[in-house]
Amino acid sequence: MFEVTTEPLDARRAESAVTHARAGAICTFTGIVRDTSRGRTVTHLEYEAFDEMATTQMRKIADEIADRWPEARVAMAHRTGRLEIGEASVVVSVSAPHRAEAIAACKWGIDRLKESVPIWKKEHAADGTYWIEGDEAVKASS
Amino acid sequence: MEPMTVAVAIHARFFARLREQAGTDSETVHVPQRSTVGDVYAALRGAHPALESNLDAVRPAINQEFSSWDTVVSEGDEVAFIPPVSGGANTVPGVPANSRRRL
Incomplete structure (x- = not known):
């Protein structure tokens, strides 16, 4: 399961996609919209994706995980559109025979997703809107 | 320079901050034939002067694969211009840093 969706995310669905009889561990990362960023109060977020390329990149990350942890199975989902505080923006779920691989592969998955999957976050804060680009927040035009 | 006799059509796409800058x-x-991704972006900046001038802050992708600025484009290519994503340093896996440059 690799998807970009405007619908609310369900971590259980990602876990169901990776569970199987030889998997003794599932590690799931869920990213949540928080109410502060860089000292600013955030009212809500907007995520924009290059949808087709985003799912292609997710599959590539799953291939990287398969190279390193051959028994791992991976599911990834990212939400787009307007998200309120407390909502899930991203879910990465990895199953493996044992917990060490599941945890390591899940960390690899979310770290690489944040680096290489073309999805952008626009913060709506009390003092304006900002595109978040790596460590920088760049004032947006709207 | 020889006169431009043959041109290739490129489908350019902009996302996030670059989309707002391009309008x-x-x-x-x-x-022209044998143009690079960098040439395509320069042509687009001619039409949209507000587009980001620092190429280190833009990653090009041809047909959904990250590319370098020096890659030559072909008729019908989709070339996307991608600002840094939210969680990552602006590194391009598989593309050496010396292939990046400024306009």
């Missing part, structure tokens, strides 16, 4: 999410641009 559009996509457009078709014609460039």
Whole structure:
């Protein structure tokens, strides 16, 4: 399961996609919209994706995980559109025979997703809107 | 320079901050044969001067694969211009840093 969706995310669905009889561990990362960023109060977020390329990149990350942890199975989902505080923006779920691989592969998955999957976050804060680009927040035009 | 006799049509796409700077999410641009991705972006900046001038802050992708600025484009290519994503340093896996440059 690799998807970009405007619908609310369900971590259980990602876990169901990776569970199987030889998997003794599932590690799931869920990213949540928080109410502060860089000292600013955030009212809500907007995520924009290059949808087709985003799912292609997710599959590539799953291939990287398969190279390193051959028994791992991976599911990834990212939400787009307007998200309120407390909502899930991203879910990465990895199953493996044992917990060490599941945890390591899940960390690899979310770290690489944040680096290489073309999805952008626009913060709506009390003092304006900002595109978040790596460590920088760049004032947006709207 | 020889006169431009043959042009290729490139489908350019802009995302996030670059989309706002361009004022559009996509457009078709014609460039001479053997043009690079960097040439395509320079042509687009001619039409949209507000587009980011620092190439280190933009990652190009041809047909959904990250590319370098020096890659030559072909008729019908989709070339996307991608600002840094939210969680990552602006590194391009598989593309050496010395292939990046400034306009």
